[in-house]
Amino acid sequence: MNVLQRRPLLIGNWKMNGSAELGAEMAAVLGEAMPELSAVDIVVSPPATLISVLIEGLRQTPVAVGAQNCHPEPAGAFTGEISAPLLKSAGCSYVIVGHSERRSLFAEDDALVADKCAAALTSGLVPVVCVGETLTQRKKGETESVIRQQIDAIIERLERPDLERIVVAYEPVWAIGTGVSASAEQAQPVHGLLRSRLADVCDSSGIRILYGGSMKPGNAAELLVMPDIDGGLIGGAALAAESFLGICRAAAELC
Ligand code: PEP
Numbered sequence: 672m673n674v675l676q677r678r679p680l681l682i683g684n685w686k687m688n689g690s691a692e693l694g695a696e697m698a699a700v701l702g703e704a705m706p707e708l709s710a711v712d713i714v715v716s717p718p719a720t721l722i723s724v725l726i727e728g729l730r731q732t733p734v735a736v737g738a739q740n741c742h743p744e745p746a747g748a749f750t751g752e753i754s755a756p757l758l759k760s761a762g763c764s765y766v767i768v769g770h771s772e773r774r775s776l777f778a779e780d781d782a783l784v785a786d787k788c789a790a791a792l793t794s795g796l797v798p799v800v801c802v803g804e805t806l807t808q809r810k811k812g813e814t815e816s817v818i819r820q821q822i823d824a825i826i827e828r829l830e831r832p833d834l835e836r837i838v839v840a841y842e843p844v845w846a847i848g849t850g851v852s853a854s855a856e857q858a859q860p861v862h863g864l865l866r867s868r869l870a871d872v873c874d875s876s877g878i879r880i881l882y883g884g885s886m887k888p889g890n891a892a893e894l895l896v897m898p899d900i901d902g903g904l905i906g907g908a909a910l911a912a913e914s915f916l917g918i919c920r921a922a923a924e925l926c
């Protein structure tokens with residue numbers, strides 16, 4: 672159909688879920704479907720202990736593996752943490768930074784998210800920078816200012832060529848894990864705002880801006896068809912091989 676402006680990117684975020692069995696099933700199902708998915712980029716982000724299982728299982732496929740977090744320092748006395756160079760050497764290609772769960776449950780602020788983003792780029796990982804407003808902020812009409820503040824922290828921290836290498840994920844907090852997705856009409860203006868803010872400082876035409884928040888096979892196409900929605904960051908629906916595949920297929924059918 673070829674209605675998309677950029678090559679779509681679908682990232683499954685397993686959060687603190689999954690198993691080696693799910694990893695094997697995901698690798699088998701995605702591997703088998705690969706010929707029909709050649710027009711899309713797919714990433715699976717399991718918990719850190721399953722990264723090597725997924726790397727091994729997906730070795731024969733173009734599906735990449737991502738991490739869900741990294742520490743901003745490359746090495747040191749940070750018990751329990753994992754640095755971007757360690758993730759890179761484990762075989763990861765992407766790392767999610769600033770997920771709303773990390774911002775709200777682990778007190779990550781914009782400056783720390785920007786430092787993690789810079790660390791990822793330095794190590795050759797693609798950072799997937801999450802931004803998004805809470806329901807209260809949306810109801811108070813603060814969506815635009817919240818998004819601007821979050822993306823500006825990244826813009827201020829990175830040099831222009833590095834900015835063009837990031838992936839952004841707009842994830843309205845009220846849509847994450849609730850079963851209630853933002854509508855395409857709610858999401859597109861925020862994606863447009865992100866792209867135009869990035870365009871003030873770099874060439875944002877190639878930057879992929881993903882939507883995240885209760886994306887499923889049944890609502891993926893209506894979101895992905897919007898001009899500034901270039902893929903999805905998928906939580907719950909990425910925990911079953913068939914539903915993740917359904918979203919990847921919906922994207923491939925638009926290419
Ligand atoms: C997420 O965790 O990034 C996410 C979008 O979750 P869900 O798809 O379950 O809403």
